[in-house]
Amino acid sequence: MEMVAAAKMRRAQQQALAMRPYATKARDVLVHLASQRGANEELHPLLRRRASVERVAIVLFTSNKGLCGGYNHNILRLADQFCEDSPVPISWITAGRKGRNALTRSGRPIIADFDEISDQPGLLEITPIARLLMQDFLAGEFDEVQLMFTDFINTMVQKPHVRPLLPLQYEALDNKLPGAQAEAQPALIEYVYEPSPSELLDTVVPRLVELQIYEALLEAKASEHSARMVAMRAATDNAEDLVSALTLTYNQVRQSAITKEMLDIVGGTEALAKAR
Numbered sequence: 001m002e003m004v005a006a007a008k009m010r011r012a013q014q015q016a017l018a019m020r021p022y023a024t025k026a027r028d029v030l031v032h033l034a035s036q037r038g039a040n041e042e043l044h045p046l047l048r049r050r051a052s053v054e055r056v057a058i059v060l061f062t063s064n065k066g067l068c069g070g071y072n073h074n075i076l077r078l079a080d081q082f083c084e085d086s087p088v089p090i091s092w093i094t095a096g097r098k099g100r101n102a103l104t105r106s107g108r109p110i111i112a113d114f115d116e117i118s119d120q121p122g123l124l125e126i127t128p129i130a131r132l133l134m135q136d137f138l139a140g141e142f143d144e145v146q147l148m149f150t151d152f153i154n155t156m157v158q159k160p161h162v163r164p165l166l167p168l169q170y171e172a173l174d175n176k177l178p179g180a181q182a183e184a185q186p187a188l189i190e191y192v193y194e195p196s197p198s199e200l201l202d203t204v205v206p207r208l209v210e211l212q213i214y215e216a217l218l219e220a221k222a223s224e225h226s227a228r229m230v231a232m233r234a235a236t237d238n239a240e241d242l243v244s245a246l247t248l249t250y251n252q253v254r255q256s257a258i259t260k261e262m263l264d265i266v267g268g269t270e271a272l273a274k275a276r
Contacts, residue, residue, distance in 0.1 A: 001067070002232035008119050009155070009225035015120070016152055016215075016222040023215050030168065030208050033197045044201045046134065046209065049167050050143040057091045057111070057142040058082070059129065059165070059213065061149040061220035062099030064115055069231035071158065071224055072098045075150050078160040082148070083108065091142070093129065095217065119221065123214050130210040137166045149216040150223035156230065158223035165212055168205060 034047065060079055062072050076099065083090055093112045094100040100113050112132055117125050133145050145166035151159045 002229055002236055005225055005229035005232055009222070009229050011120055012218065012222040012225045013152070013155075016218040019215050019218050023211055026204075026208055026211055030201075030204060033201050033204060044198075044205050045138055046166060046205045047168050047201075053143040054088055055091070055142050055144075056086065056088055057093060057133065057136065057145045058162075059093045059095060059133070059145070059147050059149075059216075060099045060103070061147070061216060062094070062096030062102075063224045064097045064117075066098070067231060068224055068228035069234075071150060071227035072102075074158075075099070075148065075160045076102050078162070079103070079148060080106070082162065093132070095129065095220075117217065119225070121214075121217055121221065123210065126210060126213045126217055130206070130213050133166060133213075134206060134209060142166075147213065147216045149220040152219045152222040152226065155226045158227055161219075163212070163216065165209065168208060 034044075058079075060075070062075055066072070079092075079099075079102075090108070092099075092103055092108055092110045093114070094103060094110055095114045095117060097115045100110060100115060103110055112129075114129055133142075136142055137145055144164065147163045147165050149161060149163075151161035153159055
């Protein structure tokens with residue numbers, strides 16, 4: 001199981017690390033397009049902040065299976081803490097059976113569940129999630145949408161993380177991605193767009209929503225497989241220690257039994273010699 005988890009972990013890590021530069025440049029494009037908006041043009045609906053936040057939706061990424069150490073426990077503990085601290089009602093969208101089962105047991109409202117995501121997910125697998133979130137946000141069902149996932153730092157370190165998704169943040173974007181170093185923002189250059197920036201935003205903004213969900217999913221998968229590999233390695237080491245301890249105990253008991261039989265034989269021989 002450790003070997004299988006290690007193979008999946010390498011593929012998941014490669015996907016997550018390859019996504020980070022692409023996501024950074026996609027956000028740069030959003031910042032640039034949003035900054036080119038004319039004075040008479042309205043902000044894209046997915047970029048508009050609500051006057052008051054009364055309803056929040058959170059997409060929770062967990063695993064479908066166990067045997068991955070504290071991976072699910074840590075993210076579910078963050079979810080419980082978030083619910084306790086939130087002043088507004090929270091609705092949940094789960095991606096993973098462990099999260100769905102835990103929220104169901106605690107009585108949290110789940111409006112959608114996506115538990116058929118593969119270990120090597122493609123962009124099409126998150127399209128239904130993105131479509132649901134954008135439709136409900138535009139319809140006014142939610143005032144904010146956030147992503148709750150485990151941020152992949154390295155093989156030994158994974159950190160539960162909450163990231164705002166909708167409305168998309170673009171004013172003070174600092175290019176910070178999970179596990180990435182902050183970079184200085186380059187100066188914006190005026191370009192002539194054809195068609196207009198507002199028309200381009202109609203295409204770019206939904207794609208960026210999908211991209212952020214996909215990025216969070218890849219980070220969660222890399223963290224899951226890393227945690228499972230570490231857990232299986234620890235289980236293997238513990239099993240080997242247990243086998244060594246049991247073998248030593250068995251040999252000690254066996255040697256004690258042999259010594260006792262030898263003493264009985266010697267004692268019987270001495271008794272016969274004295275009787276004669």
